[in-house]
Amino acid sequence: xxxxxxxxxxxxxxxxxxxxxxxxxxxxxxxxxxxxxxxxxxxxxxxxxxxxxxxxxxxxxxxxxxxxxxxxxxxxxxxxxxxxxxxxxxxxxxxxxxxxxxxxxxxxxxxxxxxxxxxxxxxxxxxxxxxxxxxxxxxxxxxxxxxxxxxxxxxxxxxxxxxxxxxxxxxxxxxxxxxxxxxxxxxxxxxxxxxxxxxxxxxxxxxxxxxxxxxxxxxxxxxxxxxxxxxxxxxxxxxxxxxxxxxxxxxxxxxxxxxxxxxxxxxxxxxxxxxxxxxxxxxxxxxxxxxxxxxxxxxxxxxxxxxxxxxxxxxxxxxxxxxxxxxxxxxxxxxxxxxxxxxxxxxxxxxxxxxxxxxxxxxxxxxxxxxxxxxxxxxxxxxxxxxxxxxxxxxxxxxxxxxxxx
Numbered sequence: 001x002x003x004x005x006x007x008x009x010x011x012x013x014x015x016x017x018x019x020x021x022x023x024x025x026x027x028x029x030x031x032x033x034x035x036x037x038x039x040x041x042x043x044x045x046x047x048x049x050x051x052x053x054x055x056x057x058x059x060x061x062x063x064x065x066x067x068x069x070x071x072x073x074x075x076x077x078x079x080x081x082x083x084x085x086x087x088x089x090x091x092x093x094x095x096x097x098x099x100x101x102x103x104x105x106x107x108x109x110x111x112x113x114x115x116x117x118x119x120x121x122x123x124x125x126x127x128x129x130x131x132x133x134x135x136x137x138x139x140x141x142x143x144x145x146x147x148x149x150x151x152x153x154x155x156x157x158x159x160x161x162x163x164x165x166x167x168x169x170x171x172x173x174x175x176x177x178x179x180x181x182x183x184x185x186x187x188x189x190x191x192x193x194x195x196x197x198x199x200x201x202x203x204x205x206x207x208x209x210x211x212x213x214x215x216x217x218x219x220x221x222x223x224x225x226x227x228x229x230x231x232x233x234x235x236x237x238x239x240x241x242x243x244x245x246x247x248x249x250x251x252x253x254x255x256x257x258x259x260x261x262x263x264x265x266x267x268x269x270x271x272x273x274x275x276x277x278x279x280x281x282x283x284x285x286x287x288x289x290x291x292x293x294x295x296x297x298x299x300x301x302x303x304x305x306x307x308x309x310x311x312x313x314x315x316x317x318x319x320x321x322x323x324x325x326x327x328x329x330x331x332x333x334x335x336x337x338x339x340x341x342x343x344x345x346x347x348x349x350x351x352x353x354x355x356x357x358x359x360x361x362x363x364x365x366x367x368x369x370x371x372x373x374x375x376x377x378x379x380x381x382x383x384x385x386x387x388x389x390x391x392x393x394x395x396x397x398x399x400x401x402x403x404x405x406x
Contacts, residue, residue, distance in 0.1 A: 007303060008033065008085065008093055010075050010247070011101030012040040015276030015292040017061045019099060020068040022300030029067030033085070033093065035074040038131045039063075044289050046134045047158035050141075051165045053324055056131060078251035080269055097271055097303060100248055100259055101296075104241035104277035104287060105129070109150065113212040124219035125212065125235045128159050140234055143167030147234040148222045150209050152179040154320060156238035157192060161322055163236070164199040171202045171230055173209050173222070183318045183332040184369055187348065191355055191371045195328050241287060243278040258285050263310045265299045275299055281311060288316045315385045317377075331377045334367030334384055335359055342366070347400050356400045363389045376400060 007023060009016045012034025020030040034040060038056070045059040064070055073087040084092045106127040108114065115121065126137050137159075141147070145168045149160040152174025160172040172179075178189035179196075193203050204224075211223035212235060223229045243258035254260040254268035258280030265273045265281070275295040277287050286292070291314035301309035317333040338344050338359045346357035354372030358365060358380065365383045370376070383390065 005096035006031065006094065007097045007099065008095035009099040009101055010085065011103055011276070011278075012036065012070060013043060013101060013103050013276065013292075014061070014289055015103075015296045016040075016099070016101035017064065018293050018296035019101065019275065019300055020064055020070075021062070022297055023303060024065060024068045026300060026304035027067075028300075028304050029069070030099075031093070032064070032068065032070045033073050033075055033087075034070060035072065036130065036132070037072065040070070041131055042289075043129075046128070046131065047155075047162045048323070049131075049134050050128075050137055050159065051162035051322075051324065052138075056135070075247060078247060078272075080251055080272070083271065095271075097273070099299065100267070100272065100274040100278055101276045102244040102247060102278045104243050106237060107239045107242055108237060109209070109239050111209060111212050113214050122212070122214045122219050123217055124233055125237070127237050128155060129241065137163075137234070137236065141166045141168050144169060145233045146231050147171070147236065148173060148209075148230050148232040149236045149238055150222070151238035151240065152176070152203070152205065153182065153238065153240060154180060154318065155240075156236075157196065158320065158322070159236050159238050160196055160201050161199060161328070163234075164196070164201050165324060165326075168234070170200065171204065171232075172196065173207045173224070173230075174203070174205045175208050177206050179203070179205070183336070184330070185336045185357065187346070187357070188330065188332070188336075188355055188369045188371050191353055192328075192330065194353065195326070199326060241277065243280070243285060245278055248272075248274065248278070256280055263312060264302055265295055265311055273299055273303075282313060284313065286314065286316055288318065290314055290316050317381050319374075319377075328372075329374050330369070330371045331374055331381075332367075332369040333381060334365070336367045336369045345400055358400060360390065365390060 007030040009032045012032050017040045020032050023030045040061040042059045048054045075085050077086040084094050106129040127133050147163045147168040147170045149156050149172045160170050164170045179192045208225040210225045213221040221229045222232050245255045245259050248259040249255045259274040261274050261279045276292040294314045298311040319331045322328040343360040348355045356370045358368040
């Protein structure tokens with residue numbers, strides 16, 4: 001890429017801002033097009049804003065410096081032949097290289113009554129994905145308000161806890177048999193449930209919501225598949241996310257679940273790249289911050305002229321840190337459930353609510369989960385990411401008790 005080529009990045013989240021900053025450090029200017037009116041922010045910390053622990057400004061990303069530039073606009077289309085993007089205000093932006101960092105959208109479940117006639121969410125029903133979602137919830141929550149959180153994954157757990165900390169009466173409805181089942185084993189899930197219950201959250205698992213009851217344009221209750229109804233002033237939809245790939249699909253780019261990219265993060269159009277939640281690399285959709293940042297760093301090197309940089313995937317660790325009067329920490333990585341023949345070491349302290357477990361296969365650490373005390377997570381993550389044989393100078397218990405720093 002020549003030094004005067006224009007790089008346009010659609011999306012002002014973690015991935016897009018990281019890319020623009022890295023490009024700037026390497027002497028390549030970039031224009032970011034972001035549609036949210038707020039300063040770019042760290043979406044990972046929205047639950048702490050909802051809990052009242054942080055003001056929105058605290059989670060703002062570092063400001064862009066020249067030669068990077070941010071414009072606020074909603075992109076509505078890509079003209080690949082003319083190499084321009086069209087914006088909702090009628091303007092067009094020319095590019096030499098285009099990067100899609102469009103992120104993901106919340107999954108809105110197919111519930112009866114979820115949308116009004118003009119296809120907007122009724123009063124009191126909120127997704128939990130953007131700063132506007134967070135601020136809307138923050139305005140609505142007050143002590144004693146009845147809130148139902150639908151979804152017991154990472155986002156649902158974070159939202160339920162934040163609402164409970166704010167004094168809401170919270171019910172968490174999870175369709176599967178346990179909380180955070182994608183990341184945690186049953187023992188760790190139980191500790192998460194205990195933490196929420198201690199905060200006053202009522203947790204229902206194996207519980208499917210089928211109906212949102214709206215009266216006078218505002219939500220009043222949520223009905224379960226078995227007919228049981230929960231009174232609700234607030235409903236939070238935390239049912240996962242899906243890549244924002246419509247823009248790419250409409251432009252004729254190769255899309256499966258996300259925008260397909262190769263090891264250079266290039267799409268099916270050689271002038272267009274994709275990073276972050278919207279990108280699908282080697283079959284993987286990560287939906288986590290670390291892979292998005294890794295992709296941004298790799299792409300910055302490529303666009304600045306590197307001939308060797310490649311993205312080969314990220315071994316991503318899931319971490320949830322909830323501060324405040326009742327702090328709670330957990331981390332999970334790799335395979336937390338063993339296969340036959342695997343070695344498993346676990347330490348649990350029911351009184352303190354802590355739990356540590358690692359899974360070892362053929363002398364290699366393949367996964368682990370820690371709840372409560374994360375002093376060893378740094379050393380464990382490094383051993384897992386490196387995929388090197390474990391040292392044979394001590395028992396496996398050493399992995400869980402040697403504090404290698406987090």
